[in-house]
Amino acid sequence: MASSNGAVAVAEIKPKSDDASGIASPVVDRTPKDEPTNGRFSSDGKVELERLRLMMLLRRFEESTYREYTQPRTLEDGTKEMKIGGFCHLYSGQEAIAVGIAALWNKDKGDQLINAYRCHGHSLALGMDPQVAMAELFGKYTGCSKGKGGSMHLFDADAGNNGGHGIVGGHLPVAAGIAFAQKYKNTDGVTWCMFGDGAINQGTHNEALNLASLWKLPVIWVIENNGVAMGTQIERHSAEEDLAKRGLGYDMPTVNVDANDLDTVITEFGKAVDRARAGEGPTYISANTYRFRGHSMSDPLKYRSKEEAESAKDRDPITVYEVKLREAGFLDDEKAQAMDKEIRQIVKDAIKQADADPHPPLDSRWDDILSENYPFTA
Numbered sequence: 001m002a003s004s005n006g007a008v009a010v011a012e013i014k015p016k017s018d019d020a021s022g023i024a025s026p027v028v029d030r031t032p033k034d035e036p037t038n039g040r041f042s043s044d045g046k047v048e049l050e051r052l053r054l055m056m057l058l059r060r061f062e063e064s065t066y067r068e069y070t071q072p073r074t075l076e077d078g079t080k081e082m083k084i085g086g087f088c089h090l091y092s093g094q095e096a097i098a099v100g101i102a103a104l105w106n107k108d109k110g111d112q113l114i115n116a117y118r119c120h121g122h123s124l125a126l127g128m129d130p131q132v133a134m135a136e137l138f139g140k141y142t143g144c145s146k147g148k149g150g151s152m153h154l155f156d157a158d159a160g161n162n163g164g165h166g167i168v169g170g171h172l173p174v175a176a177g178i179a180f181a182q183k184y185k186n187t188d189g190v191t192w193c194m195f196g197d198g199a200i201n202q203g204t205h206n207e208a209l210n211l212a213s214l215w216k217l218p219v220i221w222v223i224e225n226n227g228v229a230m231g232t233q234i235e236r237h238s239a240e241e242d243l244a245k246r247g248l249g250y251d252m253p254t255v256n257v258d259a260n261d262l263d264t265v266i267t268e269f270g271k272a273v274d275r276a277r278a279g280e281g282p283t284y285i286s287a288n289t290y291r292f293r294g295h296s297m298s299d300p301l302k303y304r305s306k307e308e309a310e311s312a313k314d315r316d317p318i319t320v321y322e323v324k325l326r327e328a329g330f331l332d333d334e335k336a337q338a339m340d341k342e343i344r345q346i347v348k349d350a351i352k353q354a355d356a357d358p359h360p361p362l363d364s365r366w367d368d369i370l371s372e373n374y375p376f377t378a
């Protein structure tokens with residue numbers, strides 16, 4: 001409802017997460033070390049099916065975003081309109097990482113995550129309503145940053161999601177700061193710091209890793225290693241191609257993880273969580289994966305051969321997991337189709353709602369620019 005000055009009360013028009021999407025909470029809280037992983041499944045497959053469903057939601061959301069960004073809509077007067085402006089970086093192919101983290105997430109302990117600009121997947125995995133995320137991409141007032149952040153800055157303080165950041169490597173020291181606050185306040189929480197392989201060559205990487213290890217901060221460094229920084233392959237930007245080794249000089253455990261296998265992600269990431277919660281300090285992870293889309297929407301993908309892209313599909317994290325669940329007897333064609341249908345509808349509804357939602361009112365343009373209430377210092 002609009003007030004007399006045209007402002008729209010967000011609370012009134014924000015869709016209710018649970019009711020709108022039918023997703024009670026996509027975050028599956030971890031039942032510590034006996035959580036079924038690596039081929040050991042729960043007896044009824046419920047947890048596993050929810051994880052598959054979440055990966056499918058992330059994928060469908062991104063592929064619909066791709067269409068909304070690239071295919072202008074024709075309006076009644078014949079003019080064309082793009083619904084999503086600015087930059088837009090998709091997560092397709094990397095879903096097992098975000099869903100693995102969601103499986104290990106402990107909200108009660110105050111876990112935190114901070115991200116680079118490829119942030120849609122993590123936000124949805126940590127429970128952001130697809131309608132709220134889509135509204136932000138559409139620049140609408142009902143979005144998580146009231147339409148001012150857009151694709152690179154999905155943010156959800158209540159969920160512990162400290163948002164996406166556009167400066168490559170810029171958020172690594174912030175992650176160390178958040179983890180410092182967790183340790184200082186004895187919260188038992190961990191901080192996940194997500195970045196691409198391009199960020200490891202930033203000076204900030206050195207500073208942040210050094211202090212995190214020196215002070216044994218509960219931060220988990222995760223390179224979402226999709227093999228390229230924009231269009232520059234690892235062998236062309238890093239003297240050491242085994243990126244996990246980058247953590248060794250800072251005296252912390254490092255590990256290479258097949259990040260297209262959700263079970264492996266949960267098992268290996270889980271060890272880092274246990275270390276961090278036990279006060280043993282940071283872990284450095286190269287989560288090796290592949291992104292199916294270009295760096296951003298304007299990327300024609302000329303640096304990749306057709307063969308490479310084709311063979312990557314064999315390791316699609318959704319297919320890998322789906323096959324396992326079929327073999328375990330938890331999934332059949334009928335169930336898979338029902339899941340797919342339901343998820344398509346969730347995303348369709350998100351687009352419809354985002355389309356109908358209002359743009360930020362003009363007089364809100366100076367709102368939320370500066371804050372004197374710094375989180376973590378209170």
Ligand SMILES: Cc1ncc(C[n+]2csc(CCOP(=O)(O)OP(=O)(O)O)c2C)c(N)n1
Binds near residue numbers: 166
């Ligand atoms: C400091 C800085 N330099 C350059 C850029 C431009 N830029 C944006 S994304 C990117 C590539 C980063 O790739 P990577 O870290 O591997 O992340 P990915 O896109 O694979 O998730 C670059 C160079 C930037 N945003 N910030």
